[in-house]
Amino acid sequence: MLDLGTGSAILAIAAALLGAPEVLAVDNDPEVIPIAAENVALNGVADRVEIREGDVGAVSETGWGVVLANIAPDPVVGAAPAVRALIAPGGVYVCAGIPVQRAAEVESGVTRAGFRVERS
Secondary structure, X not given: OEEEOOOOXXXXXXXXHOOOOOEEEEEOOOOOXXXXXXXXXXXXXXXXXXEXXXXXXXXXXXXXXXXXXXXXXXXXXXXXXXXXXXXXXXXXXXXXXXXXXXXXXXXXXXXXXXXXXXXX
C-alpha cells in the first residue's frame, strides 16, 4: 500500500497491522516525518512501513495494489496521473476526506486521469 500525505502515519500503521506486507508512507512536510517514524516504531511495524519525505514524485516503485490519499482535493487530483502510472492493474486509488462540495470536481479530475469512480 502507498499512503500519500501520511501525516502521523496512522493509516499506514493500520494497513500494516491489518496485514499489508509492505507500506510506503510519504509526506511532503519535513516536520511530520520524524513523528510518523516514531509512531511506526511505537506500533511495532517498522519492518513493514517505510516513511519517506516527498510527494508522489518521490515514489518510483510501481505495482501498488492500493494507493491511499487522505489529503486535500487539489493534491488528490494533481497526483492522479502519477498514481495511474504507479498503480497495479486492478489496483485502487482511495481518495478520502474530500468535502462534499468538491466531490464532483475530484471525481472529474480522477476520471480524466483514467480512474473509474466506484463510490463518492
